[in-house]
Amino acid sequence: MDALTVKVAGVEFRNPFLLASGIWGESGASLHRAYVAGAGGVVTKSIGREPRTGYPNPTIERLDDWGLLNAMGLPNPGIKNYAEEVRFALSKGVKVVGSVFGGTPEEFALLSVEMEKLGVGSIELNLSCPHAKGYGSEIGADPELLSEVVRAVKKAVKVPVWAKLTPNTSDPALLAAAAESAGADAISAINTVRALAIDPVGMRPVLYHGLGGLSGPAIKPIGLAFIWQAYEKVRIPLVGIGGITTPEDAFEYLLAGATLLEVGTAVADSGGTVFHTLADGLREILKERGFGNVAEAVGAAHRK
């Protein structure tokens, strides 16, 4: 087995670098493109039951090269229309993780069943979008609601279920433990960090929605802390997300306890070439530091 190959809940990925949800995932062609660019797999845009336009612009605010603020508002064409995009990606051999969001456990379950029918290999529950009323972190920051959702989805599908958690909480370990005991097969973290940009000239928030979510290099230490705390608490695999831009970032996430990694903001900046850079770089680092494969490095910082 190749040193970069990773298995999570029985599903194999050729390398640990996945396209994060919300990036490029509106079209099957773009999902395919990320895979061709070297991603180990792709996570779809978060899909709901009905078409949703999301918020008006401005939906993003670039903050130099250290961060990116967004409040897209979960735009998506609805599961029925999105089916053709997933089918296209799957027909090209892309490893697809289907991301879904709902307002109730039943809605999450229904959407997950639809995703499973389309043929995705794993499902990621968006329990963490920080800027959509009635969705995301409004559900996922409450351990009980989160558990209900995970239980409902686990009962409804056979494929592995990942719970994507929010960093906008005082106790990451508590959310991680709730997801695990409800039956989640993996935890992905983090989603974006609640944040705000103010336009000093217009004297108002820049984003149409006001509050948004911060991604990019600025949030790497927050993601690392979440993974670190979750690793100490749960046994299920962790999918590390947050500011991964260089192979060194990726290595640090593995050391903190992540098995898989998702890349978002850096994909946009590099036009997709980041996947090869990350994979080649991580392979070198693992070899140099004496690790035979990714799994050996997972959580290594906890054993020091």
Next chain:
Amino acid sequence: MRTTVTIEEVVRETPSTVTLRFRYAPTALPGQFVMIWLPGDDEVPMSLSYVEPEPLKGVTVKVMGATSRHFNQLEKGVRVGIRGPYGNHFDLTPSNILLVAGGSGAAVLAPAAEAAHRRGSKVSVALGATTANEILFRDRFARFAEEVFLSTDDGTEGRKGFVTNLLPEILSSRKFDAVWSCGPEVMMVKTLRASEEHGVPFFGSLERQMKCAINLCDACAFGPYHVCTEGPVFDGKTLASVEDFGTFKRDASGQRVRA
């Protein structure tokens, strides 16, 4: 990075079109676009209709919806948010170029045509509009173009009908080494077909849903391409290879809908 510019000049081009001029330092190449934000309203993509060496950059806005109506009412001194420029640009090396513009598409092509002319290229222009007083940048093109061909839907100026009706005659009687086009997509499809028939390389500037403009959100997905980064200018071969060209657009939810 977003910044704020002050509108220094407002030029009423046609009853439905207005040009806003402002000082904005980042270098822009003809064909590129900026995201312009009216605080409290929307932020929209706009191709630059004036770039360097002009001291003032500019965008030319056609009234389509509520936001462009708002743009249309802007006055000198108003401050707007801006980021960019984004996207690719026209290749200025062809030596004998035919522009085919429909409606406000002329706004995108004008700075590219001027830049090509400054480099020594010959430029001819086919301009189409709904009616005579909606013909955009006719005088601007007349200053340097070899020839300007006009058409209006209602026949109030130039040949009556669509601008594409002029193409067979123009393309068979003259030699061009590039066709540049911008306007309604059906017009571009026809222009591409005519260019192919005459063996002239085609380049068209596309318009799609634009949200992030920085290759992230996929709202502008056009086949496997992102209009914000790999566009808005595409060559004819690329355009013809994408099923959506002239047929489908994605709406704000990402759903593919008939154009």
